[in-house]
Amino acid sequence: MRRALDFDKTPALGVPLPFFLNVPLFALLAGLLATWAGPQAFASRWNGAALALTHLWTLGILGSAMLGALIQILAVACNVPVGAARTVAGLTHALLTAGTLLLAAGFLSWWPAAWIGAAALLGPAFALYLAAVTRALWRHRRQVYKGAREILVPVRGALIALSCTALIGLVLALSLGLGWALPDWVDAHVLWGLAGWGGLLLMGMSFQLLPIFQVTELYPRPLARWLPLLIPGLLLAWTALDASAGLPRLMRETAELLLVGAYALWACVTLRLLWTRKRPAPEATTLFWYTGMLGLLACAPLWIWMTLGQSPRAGPVLGVVIIAGVLGSVVNGMLYKIVPFLLWKHAQDAMIVPDRDPGQARVYLKILPKMAAYVGERPARWQWAAHVAVVLCWSLAAAGWSPAALAAGPLQIVSAAGLAWNLGRALRLYRKTLRVMAAAASSISD
Template sequence: MSRLPFLFIVSGMAGFVLFHAASLLSLFGWLGDGVRGPAGWFHAHLFVLGWATMLAMGAVYQLISVILQSNIYSERLGYVQYAMFTIGLAGLLYGFIRGEIYWIAAFATTGFAGILLFAWNMAVTLFRASRWDAITISAAAAVVYLVLTGLTGMAMGVNFATGLWDDMHNRLFGTHIWLGTVGWFGLLITGFSYKLLPMFYLSHHYPTPLQKVVPVLWNAGTIAGAASFLLGGSSWSLLSALLLVAAAVVVYNAHIVQIQKHRFKRSPGSGIQWSVYGNYTLGAAVIAMLAYALWKPQVLYQTKSVTLAVWVYLAGWVSFTILCYLTKIVPFLWWTWKYGSQAGKPGTPVMSDLLSDKKVSAGLAAVAVSGLLPLAGLLSDSHPIVAAGGAAHSIFSIAYMLLIGRVFSR
């Protein structure tokens, strides 16, 4: 078994703890003050790249082999990519702290080179396998959006350093966020869930047509939203993109219901059950946001609205879903690595012995509930609530990650 996924996953877990430790020290002041500044850039990129993307890359390296039943194109290239991405990220974060534009530019380029290597490794792996379905198409599209996210980020860096494209800075900023959040994370999570959820529920003979509908709607929404931001479209063009994404989320949830109806396992485990709750919550939130935007289209471009939407989507769904899936991914990787050769022998623990399901349920409940508090603070424009709620959320999040990390000591 390759060590490559371990590197990314452990690094991502460390990035998660670092993000919440830094947020705890600042009492989430960066969130209340907005993300358009060095402190906001530092925290946003630590969360998106150091935690979510780092861990997502590790999961892709592990799961794509399971899905395709073949090895990745080049494991050695994966190690080179890890080194470049990690070095680039570390230098980028340091540059944000120091406010050094040229330092930021140099290491952003290094990190982007790591993303390109990842994209190349995945592209060759997928095209060699030539197995195209809802899972692999979603994964391929997600990687394309990751590259485009990096390109728009680099373009913003050139703008800061040279003053070029000043009139496009806000357009690039919106496109950058949209491609990274909706495109990269959205398609990656939904795509891999088509494989993971039936596996954990032991679902068989469930209908699959909706799996083909979701990527079409999600890609259409991603492209429409990116085009709206980049071309300076009207509020109604962005609303159209939101409508497509909302439709994709609703259809995705409908497919999850289908998977549950055809299950042969009563409980897939607390982590997976909580991920389903997160999916349903995202569906309700997207519909509510869309309804409000239809009533008041002018709120779409307001800083407060963007901050609220990003918190709900990134912290409330993307990050939370990854935390839920970690309850299966980490024990599986560690058990296979340490005990796989001893399977069936007396005294060998089973995978469920590595992580308490009750503690997982309690930890995720605490993370979910505490995550609502900063949201309440943002809605009410109350910095004290953002600070207190954010502190509680960070404390519970760190405690939960330490619980997951204890698997490596079993």
Template sequence: MQRALSLDQSPSLSLTLPLFANVPFFGLLAALLALYSGPELFNSRWHPATLALTHAWTLGIVGSAMFASLTHILAVACNVRIQVSSGRALVFWSLLSVGTLLLMTGFLSWQSWTYTLAGIFLALALGGYLLTVMLALWHSRHDVFRGAKEIVAPIRLALLGLLLTVLTGLAMLVALASEQAVANLLNLHMMMGLAAWAGLLLLAMSFQLLPIFQITELYPAPLVRWLPWVVSVLLIAQWALASLPGSWLPVRDLVTYLIFLSYGLWAVITWARLWQRKRPTAGASTLFWYSSLSSLLIAVLLNFWTHNPAASNTELAIGVLLIMGALGSVVCGMLYTIVPFLLWREAQKHVSMDTDNTEHTRTLLRFIPKTANYIPASTARTHWALHSLSLALWTGASLGIESFTWIAAPALLLSFAILSWNLWTAWQRYRNSLHAIRAYQAEHHIAAKPHCPES
């Protein structure tokens, strides 16, 4: 396993920051929609606002962050650089964002033209992304770091899961645009999106990032080597069983249980690794990982209760725990790790290291905040507390606790408001450091370092 990262190969700020900015934008939009929809949002997972909110999370929040994070992981951990210009990155971000907004509009209005447009925008965005990443993996197949080959396999499997998610999603959009039934594809679409694409990518990132950033022990080698393949085989079996008659339903349920248990095993081992980490204090990213693992384990337990006659809207609660909890928590934690580093790295590019007077260089570097100072630890922990409260309220509301249905949306709005403030604070500190650098360079007649955007 690769213990070190080649951070100098991290993609340029302009390539991924717009995608990270989607997280608070779509989070606030989702919270406002939930606030407008009211308690009836929790009556059924088929409610129009529920469907719109689900895709605000899966595409706008989790999807945007994972698309951006994957480019970083491939570059710094695997030596796979995705050569994309800033212009093409902006086109992808625009297509993805507009397509997600159109899809949400379609669920709220049930207008066929919105589904058609959403399908076109999302097909172009996600198809282009998949093609670009797959070509990068192919061209770099001989250059992958020796210690990173074990995580490239689950990344490839995750990309296959994304392809199947996109294909089933587009097929359902075509059906919706022509007012046909979509129920036969729905479970496959959800399973591929959550367990194949997002789940396998989460495994790959954890195998690489937790030992480095959380100072944990390495994962057991058999788990790293075989768990992604076990999950993939189970998903293939689930896909094959989907077309069989109802008499195969017990077998399909058994495969579903095994998929949940596989991820539950990973969650237990990851929790143990985090608990025994060598870093003494639990930062915001560590706390978000705990929230993610807890949500996944509760979802595993709830899955065994779904067929109980006493179960009320359990599937909706499992969706909340998986999307908002297991995936959304990791996304928030990643933002507090990746965004400060990107801003710090970008600010350093404006400092020339070959000036005649090294004292000037040292002074200029002092204008750049350390990565830990871009977002105060106290406000990051405040966001974690609000996020965890929001997650508990949404889960409880989904399970039928009526009092929670009235305060779940305001809690979510407050959670994303503090996230937006934290990221805005980091951006302002980055801008202030650039102003200070330029002012010092002008005062001492130092030539600014040429800043060439990366491709």
């Protein structure tokens, strides 16, 4: 498994950064909506506010972060740069952002035109992105770095899952907008989106990012080789069993159980690697990973509760834990590594040292902040604590506890504001560094 990254292949800052900045924006919108809706947002998974909140999370927060990160990781870890990355990223970001807002508005107002408009925006967004990434994977298939297979196998599975999720979602949105009979595909839409697209992509990134940024040992080769193949197979089996009439329900539940077990295995191995990491003191990113993996382990008893208990509250609680507790935690933690690194790297690239002048290089090195300076450890830990409170509160609200439903929105606003402040501080330091370096270069040339 490849541990090194080729930083020379890093895309322009404007490619992934707008996607990452969507995360605090949509998190804040989710907090405002949950505050406005109150307990009504958690009364039922079919409630308009609940559906709007779900898609603000899955498309606005998680989708934005994962689409931006994938372009980055393919280039630097696999030698698979996406062609016309600025254009593809810019169009995808604009369509995704507008489409997500329109979709949420459609659920809140139950307005058919909003669903049709959202489909008209989100369909081209995903089609453009998937076409560009698929073309890059095919075009550079012979130049892929040796040892990058462990990343590309789950990435390919995640892209297939994203295609299925997006296609089902578009059919459902158009069915709502045009008044067609709604297909019974909601469970497939959820499963392919969360266990396929989200889970497989984070798994593939963990194989690369944890050994580098968390200084852990490599994942066991058999797990990294076979688990990303097993999970798509189980998703296909579940889909076939769900669509087949007359088969015992136990067969579909067995596929679900194996899927839960596969992800629980990944969570256990990840927790062991984090626990035995070479850096003794956990960083904020480490704490987010711990939270995500513990949340993933909690999904097993929640799935049993949903399957055997037949409680109407079990499904929403499981959804909150997966979306906010697992995927949301890991995405949030990765931003605290990826964004500071990108800003530090592009600040370095902005240095202009004519004729390799060692004197000017020394001036720049005194000016250039270290990567750890972009986001302070203490503010990041405070935001992690707020995020944990959000996960616990939203889970209790989904379980039906009214006081938690009242506190869910304000807590989400606090967490989103903390993330926005931390990322904003990093951007301000980056811009300040560029101005100081430009002034230093001007003074030296004079």
